[in-house]
Amino acid sequence: MLGRTANGLYWMFRYIERAENIARLIDAGLRMALTRSGSTDEDWDGVLQSAGVREDFDEVHEKLTSADAIDYLLRDRANPSSVMSCIDFARNNARMVRTALTRETWEATNECWIELKLALSKRVKPADMPEVIGTIKRCTALIRGAFHGTMLRDDIYNFSRIGTFIERADNTARILDVKYYVLLPAIAKVGSSLDNKQWESILRSVSAHRSYSWVYDGDYSPANIADFLILNDRMPRSLGYSYDKIVSNLGYLAKLYGDNHAAHETASATLMLLRSRTMDDIMEQGLHEFIEEFIVHNNRLGEEISEGYRFYR
Amino acid sequence: MGNTPLAFDEMMNADTNPRQPYENYHEWYEGQDRARLIAKSRDAENLFRKTGITFAVYGHEDSSEKLIPFDIIPRIISGREWRKLAQGIEQRVIALNAFLDDIYHKQEIIKAGRVPRELIERNVAFLPQMIGFKPPGGVYTHIVGTDIVRTGEDQFYVLEDNARTPSGVSYMLENRETMMQMFPELFHLNKVRPVEDYPKTLRQSLASLAPPGCSGKPRVAVLTPGIFNSAYYEHSFLADMMGVELVEGSDLRVVDGKVKMRTTRGYEAIDVLYRRVDDDFLDPLTFRPDSALGIPGIMDVYKAGNITIANAPGTGISDDKAIYSYMPEIVEFYTGRKALLENVPTWRCSEEDSLKYVLEHLSELVVKEVHGSGGYGMLVGPTASKKECAAFAEKLKARPSNYIAQPTLSLSTVPILVNKGIAPRHVDLRPYVLVSDKVQIIPGGLTRVALKEGSLVVNSSQGGGTKDTWVLED
Numbered sequence: 142m143l144g145r146t147a148n149g150l151y152w153m154f155r156y157i158e159r160a161e162n163i164a165r166l167i168d169a170g171l172r173m174a175l176t177r178s179g180s181t182d183e184d185w186d187g188v189l190q191s192a193g194v195r196e197d198f199d200e201v202h203e204k205l206t207s208a209d210a211i212d213y214l215l216r217d218r219a220n221p222s223s224v225m226s227c228i229d230f231a232r233n234n235a236r237m238v239r240t241a242l243t244r245e246t247w248e249a250t251n252e253c254w255i256e257l258k259l260a261l262s263k264r265v266k267p268a269d270m271p272e273v274i275g276t277i278k279r280c281t282a283l284i285r286g287a288f289h290g291t292m293l294r295d296d297i298y299n300f301s302r303i304g305t306f307i308e309r310a311d312n313t314a315r316i317l318d319v320k321y322y323v324l325l326p327a328i329a330k331v332g333s334s335l336d337n338k339q340w341e342s343i344l345r346s347v348s349a350h351r352s353y354s355w356v357y358d359g360d361y362s363p364a365n366i367a368d369f370l371i372l373n374d375r376m377p378r379s380l381g382y383s384y385d386k387i388v389s390n391l392g393y394l395a396k397l398y399g400d401n402h403a404a405h406e407t408a409s410a411t412l413m414l415l416r417s418r419t420m421d422d423i424m425e426q427g428l429h430e431f432i433e434e435f436i437v438h439n440n441r442l443g444e445e446i447s448e449g450y451r452f453y454r
Numbered sequence: 455m456g457n458t459p460l461a462f463d464e465m466m467n468a469d470t471n472p473r474q475p476y477e478n479y480h481e482w483y484e485g486q487d488r489a490r491l492i493a494k495s496r497d498a499e500n501l502f503r504k505t506g507i508t509f510a511v512y513g514h515e516d517s518s519e520k521l522i523p524f525d526i527i528p529r530i531i532s533g534r535e536w537r538k539l540a541q542g543i544e545q546r547v548i549a550l551n552a553f554l555d556d557i558y559h560k561q562e563i564i565k566a567g568r569v570p571r572e573l574i575e576r577n578v579a580f581l582p583q584m585i586g587f588k589p590p591g592g593v594y595t596h597i598v599g600t601d602i603v604r605t606g607e608d609q610f611y612v613l614e615d616n617a618r619t620p621s622g623v624s625y626m627l628e629n630r631e632t633m634m635q636m637f638p639e640l641f642h643l644n645k646v647r648p649v650e651d652y653p654k655t656l657r658q659s660l661a662s663l664a665p666p667g668c669s670g671k672p673r674v675a676v677l678t679p680g681i682f683n684s685a686y687y688e689h690s691f692l693a694d695m696m697g698v699e700l701v702e703g704s705d706l707r708v709v710d711g712k713v714k715m716r717t718t719r720g721y722e723a724i725d726v727l728y729r730r731v732d733d734d735f736l737d738p739l740t741f742r743p744d745s746a747l748g749i750p751g752i753m754d755v756y757k758a759g760n761i762t763i764a765n766a767p768g769t770g771i772s773d774d775k776a777i778y779s780y781m782p783e784i785v786e787f788y789t790g791r792k793a794l795l796e797n798v799p800t801w802r803c804s805e806e807d808s809l810k811y812v813l814e815h816l817s818e819l820v821v822k823e824v825h826g827s828g829g830y831g832m833l834v835g836p837t838a839s840k841k842e843c844a845a846f847a848e849k850l851k852a853r854p855s856n857y858i859a860q861p862t863l864s865l866s867t868v869p870i871l872v873n874k875g876i877a878p879r880h881v882d883l884r885p886y887v888l889v890s891d892k893v894q895i896i897p898g899g900l901t902r903v904a905l906k907e908g909s910l911v912v913n914s915s916q917g918g919g920t921k922d923t924w925v926l927e928d
Contacts, residue, residue: 143705144716236506236681239690240700244505251506296718398719450718 144451146238147300151452153234153250154304157281160227162312164277166191167214169346171270174207176338185210190319191312191346194222208264215273216261224277225261228254241297249287253280296397299390300450306390307443310383311436313370316346318432324363325428340366347378367428368420380435384412387442394450402449407442411435462606462866463878464529475532475926478643483527488875494636495526495871501635507628507691509684509914523919524629525870526636529881529901530644533928536897539610542795543600543885544893545785550617550772551889552788554594557771558584568783577777578825579770581733583740587757589766591663591890596764597656597728598887599623599899602795604866611798611863613882615781617773618765619730622900622920623886624688627652627695629900629922645927647897652886653695659890660726660764667712667760668725675699675715677706677729679747689730699724703731708751713761726762727752733767775824775858776802798863804855812859813850816843819859820910821850834910836862865910868921870903880904882912883923897925 170188185207189195192214201219202209216225232254239247257280265273292298317324323339340361344350347370356373357365374381388408395401423431447453465476472480499521502508508519531539556563557574564571574580599620601613630649634641657674664672678689680702693700705715706724714721729736735745740753755761771777777784779800785793801808801819812819821833833846850857867878885899901921902912912918 142718143699143701144718145702145705147718233681236686236690240694247506248504252504255503300718394718400719451716451720454716 142241142296142300144453146241147296147450148447148452149234149238150241150297150300151304151307151446153231153238154301155308156227156231156234157250157284158305158308159222159312160224160231161278161281162309163192163214163222163224163227164274164281165348166316166346167211167270168274169342170207170211171274172345173338173342182207182210187319188214191316192222193315194220211270212264215265225257228257243287243291245287245291246284249280249284253284256280296394299393299397302390303387303446306383306386307439307446309378310380310387310439313347313378313380313383314432314436314439316343317367317370318429318436321428321432324367325424337361343370349376349378352376364420364424367423371423372415372418372420374416381412381415384408384415388412391446402445404442404445404449407438407445411438411442461864461878461880462604462609464604464866464868464881465878466869475530475535479528479530479640482640482643483876491526491871492873498524498526498632498636501632502628505628507624507687509687522625522914523905524632525903525905525919525921526633527869527871527876528633528640528922528924529868529883529903530924530926531898533647533926536925539602539795539885540895540897542610542612542793543602543887543895545789545791545794546600546612546615546781547595547598547887547889547893549781549785549788549793550598550615551592551594553784554766554769554772555588555592556788558768559586559588563784563787566787568787569777569780573776573780574771577771577774579733579768579774581768581771583753584766584768589756590665590759590762593663593764593889594766595769595772596659596663596766596889598889599884600887602883602885603798603863604881604883605863606866610795612781612795613798614775614778615773616884618770619732620884620886621685621688621730622884622902623652624691625920626886626896626898626900626923627691629920633922644924646924647927649896649898652896653692655888655894655896656692656728657696657698659888659894660728660762662890663762663764664725665759665762667758672725673698673723674726674728675701675724677701677703677727677731679703679731679735683730685730692728701727703735703745703747703749706749706752708749708755711755711758711760713749713752713755724761726764728764733770736763736767775822776804776855779858798860801859803850803857803859808859809850809854812857813847816847818862820862821846821857821859824856824858830915834862837909862910868901868903870905870919870921877907879907880910880912881921898923 166188170185173184182205185205186195189198189210197220198210198213213220214223217223218226220226232250235242235247235250256276260273260276288301320339320343341350343366344353349369353369356369369376370379372381373379374385376382391405391408395405465472465480467473502521502524508521553563563569564574595617597620599616599622601616602610603613604610626649660674661672674696675698676689676693678686678700680686690700699715701715706713707721709721712723713727714723731747734742735747737748737750737753738745739750752761756763779802781797782793801812803809803812812821817835819835823831833842835843865880865882868881869876870879881901881903883899883901886896888894901923903919903921904910904912905917905919
């Protein structure tokens with residue numbers, strides 16, 4: 142496989158994952174606004190931070206309003222992480238690696254682009270938000286379905302999966318990074334309705350408010366929420382689960398190509414860390430420090446993969 | 455305009471009966487509900503959009519990807535008509551390759567005084583780098599798309615020999631695929647010769663011309679300028695259908711005397727490169743130094759016999775519009791027989807008498823730039839305003855050798871589906887030819903159709919559409 146093709150697949154799936162996660166963040170933000178009285182504009186501050194675009198937003202907007210924040214996250218092409226930009230990038234990458242994709246995967250991607258371009262051609266009215274968010278989730282789910290149902294399990298598949306999980310781990314870690322303080326046991330006023338809403342919002346932004354209840358019997362506690370998002374290896378958006386997938390896909394590549402790179406060591410070390418720690422260990426080290434370090438390592442892994450498999454050179 | 459009533463209608467005779475190749479189709483059509491056909495036609499468009507069969511139009515910012523309109527009424531050619539065409543095309547393609555071999559070696563045709571020396575040697579499409587070099591298998595133009603127009607029952611003319619990088623073959627394949635999906639019953643009623651083997655045949659044909667330096671199974675790749683090129687869809691489609699890599703210049707590098715591509719496991723050699731990048735951009739060390747699309751040093755690898763480039767660099771000299779007018783002589787010179795397919799009579803504006811004639815008859819003629827393509831920069835006299843003609847006359851006088859002129863042919867028509875039923879529109883035909891140790895012509899090709907009533911311009915960049923093209927078994 143061409144290095145450029147591996148790169149295209151990796152980024153195609155990173156952008157699809159990102160588009161979906163941004164839609165989820167917006168969804169959680171809208172939900173917060175519905176369940177709180179008074180001005181909610183500042184809630185979007187956290188959403189923009191979780192999306193990693195807080196500073197960029199300030200460059201084009203004088204003040205923060207919920208309407209502008211939503212528009213910036215959803216359709217502003219000046220924002221490289223807006224849903225529309227992500228889908229543009231994903232489809233451009235898909236076009237570049239067209240020969241590596243099945244017809245079904247390509248068509249699902251192309252149709253997603255056609256549909257979202259239409260749905261996001263104008264500012265979305267608040268009343269239409271649920272439908273638009275639903276469209277984004279449905280379109281990206283269709284790509285995933287076509288991909289899983291039709292793609293050969295070879296290196297093409299592995300690079301695509303690695304892209305998905307590096308992005309997912311990054312997104313989940315960012316959400317935790319922004320909201321970590323709500324999860325600190327020392328500060329949390331357990332049982333206050335404000336914290337309950339905050340916790341629910343975190344879970345909602347990773348589409349896990351229902352599954353959390355199943356796993357922890359509906360018992361909202363900061364330690365459990367952190368455990369669910371960081372260590373739980375059954376939660377498909379947790380850091381642990383993401384690294385499990387990254388390590389296994391890198392493992393298939395090592396077997397297929399017969400060699401290891403720095404990326405293999407980095408990924409395994411991170412997975413070991415996630416498997417050997419308990420939530421108590423992490424809280425003791427400092428949740429914030431732990432997450433920040435994780436994000437740095439995750440970024441480094443991305444670079445090592447692109448070097449090891451000659452994405453650019 | 456005014457030429458529509460006189461044009462040869464390929465479907466209907468003057469007595470309102472269908473011509474023989476269209477008999478079955480016509481009977482079927484008469485039994486169809488028009489609303490259903492119009493709905494099908496819309497389905498087809500959605501299918502093309504969904505598949506992403508688009509082309510980029512340069513200079514349109516908001517609509518950078520367009521669909522080529524597809525018309526659901528097929529263009530049908532009888533087996534007898536096709537055999538005659540195919541013989542003429544084969545003769546012409548053989549002559550093109552012989553001509554290229556000659557002008558890059560002994561130049562006998564120039565010595566014999568049949569083609570003027572300056573026309574070759576001062577032509578930008580003539581590459582001195584190719585002098586004395588024989589490409590693998592002696593083949594220069596591996597893939598040819600011969601543009602043919604029809605004006606009557608037995609009158610066919612070659613309009614252009616596209617011998618560099620003819621495009622459009624993906625539309626030929628997708629059009630057939632779409633027709634078979636939408637109207638399977640038509641393929642029971644008519645015995646239509648298949649076209650879907652094209653990618654397989656292309657791959658075999660390319661692999662059979664591997665360079666002397668290739669050991670083992672030849673590795674083929676398609677070279678594209680990238681996703682922003684107007685024909686990118688076709689490049690990826692062909693690579694996909696052939697099951698070969700689609701590469702860009704940035705993927706390739708000359709390593710140890712071979713052209714190699716950067717893979718996830720390191721550099722791997724390519725033996726045959728089907729390039730969809732123009733000569734100028736192929737090798738910045740040999741041609742345009744600012745080219746980012748090519749591979750520095752590929753020409754040295756080529757000349758050392760370590761890669762096959764298809765089509766060969768320098769083939770453009772054979773399909774140049776200035777050379778075109780010499781094609782009857784060229785065919786006769788190399789095949790020893792008169793050309794089976796006629797050329798459109800052509801005035802070379804570089805010749806004083808011709809220029810005079812052209813200027814006097816501008817409103818009747820089509821004037822084309824010698825190096826132009828895609829219908830850009832040409833004047834269609836009969837449909838141009840007086841002002842446009844006058845402006846063009848000035849350009850012509852300023853650089854006469856840059857132009858040729860041809861009579862406006864009354865191109866044949868095939869009906870297209872319109873809201874009110876069917877209506878005749880002018881068409882041309884581009885059959886695709888593959889050259890290796892043999893010449894293989896795909897039965898049919900791409901029919902391009904001018905969608906505007908009376909229009910003779912079929913180019914997709916100028917609002918033309920396409921049709922599925924059937925060659926019947928008979």
